[in-house]
Amino acid sequence: GESVGLHLPTLSVQEGDNSIINCAYSNSASDYFIWYKQESGKGPQFIIDIRSNMDKRQGQRVTVLLNKTVKHLSLQIAATQPGDSAVYFCAENTGAGGTSYGKLTFGQGTILTVHP
């Protein structure tokens, strides 16, 4: 289920299910997007990225979809495993140059819990 307000959105799935984590980004000028996974007590870890000239990119068990029309990004995880349990962040980059140089702006984060 999901919760709003002061708490992070949550997603609970059973092992083996597919998971979809959604993200709405704010800046229509953003041209590069990344999904990060953060396990408890660790730093964010790069999962997959996508540039704005693409609408889909696949990795190993993960797929990122980009819908620029509605400024929406999603991360699909196939055959979710208990080791996938973590907080997932989307991040957007408005590109090089000026004050946006190398600046990643992170979304709120979603807690994914995978039950064995």
Add this chain to the structure above:
Amino acid sequence: DTAVSQTPKYLVTQMGNDKSIKCEQNLGHDTMYWYKQDSKKFLKIMFSYNNKELIINETVPNRFSPKSPDKAHLNLHINSLELGDSAVYFCASSQGAAVGLFFGEGSRLTVL
């Protein structure tokens, strides 16, 4: 070998003290960052350095002073610590702009 390493991992101190967090990256990247993660897991950029030059300075109190002695190191010094400074501070690095950042494991700062 740890790609982005931060020290210390944990730091507990009293209000009003001054403390530093050190960061080193062995990836050969030219850009380094400091991010702050609050209790709600919100990650916000504080500073960014490219080849030792400050390029991003978000609205951060001037009690926070980053220093980059070379492009492999970016340290963060905090003066007159306040309760609200309690957070996890992450160092990160990248090669150029508009690319993925590699993060360190974080330094948890607790101000009492």
